Amino acid sequence: MPELPEVESVRRLLTEGRPSLIGTTVDRVEVLRDNVIGGHLLAEQFCQDVQDSVFHEIIRHGKYLFFRLHSARATNNLWMTVHLRMTGRLFLVSDRASKTMYTRLVVHLQQGLALRFDDPRAFGRVWLVEDPAEVIAGLGPDALTVDEDTFLRRLDHHRRQLKPLLLDQSFVAGIGNIYADESLFRAGIHPLKTVADLTVSQRKVLYRAVHDVMHEAVACKGANIDGVFEAGCFPVAVYGRAGLPCRTCGTALVKLRVAQRGTHLCPQCQPIEKVKSLVGGQV
DNA sequence: CACTCTACCTGTGCGC
DNA sequence: TGCGCACAGGTAGAGT
Incomplete structure (x- = not known):
């Protein structure tokens, strides 16, 4: 489940890695599953629009990646936009590398490389926008760079x-x-606490927690969850650890369902007392 | 506005 | 051993 830190790791690897995607030229695009192309674009049109373009930069906002493409034929930039959703992965590989049954899209590059999008669950999408602002307008500030005043x-x-x-x-x-x-x-x-339950100092603690967790996870290249991710080393404290002892106090961690989502917490370190907004029996 | 539900997908892991 | 099923999760869109 790539979230911000995992997506940022992909961006850095594709940008700064050796080889880098930056400066490569699209030879031809191969769509192996039509619904990988999002928006209202047909796969055929997507391939045509991207062909012969050069990758200039990759920016990220939240979990979205935006690849700036410049075409020799057009004067404006085109941005290839990617959301990995649950199980999507991007690789820069040799153009001769073999595909898997989960390969959804291959951007063949003139440099003997290929940008490949693999996605077992097929939730991920790739589409084109003229300006990332179209997408970012619907999003809040990026969790990695949002400042305290804005957050509060x-x-x-x-x-x-x-x-x-x-x-x-x-x-x-x-x-x-x-x-x-x-x-x-x-x-x-x-x-389960609401914003209204928090004092001003607790709100600042929450901001600091989000800030620190995001920065630490990015430095770790993402999370390390019982072998689910091969890359990252960020040690999760609660996620997926229900029944195991809290690393801070030893209390058995608990899993709840909050807003239809599996939610993990330490009942000792994250006390619920004095929360008036709660309906009885939920914990 | 806040919330809930459903659809989209498929690998995993459980119970029987 | 094998089958069926609930579950996992991010987002969009519809409904309460």
């Missing part, structure tokens, strides 16, 4: 439960189920 100001506009709020990409972009749980644990705040 945006919190003031809501009275919702914190777990669904953190998952809401229009509030802050980039936090998914794993890092929502990790951030709330780090802050020592129960996920």
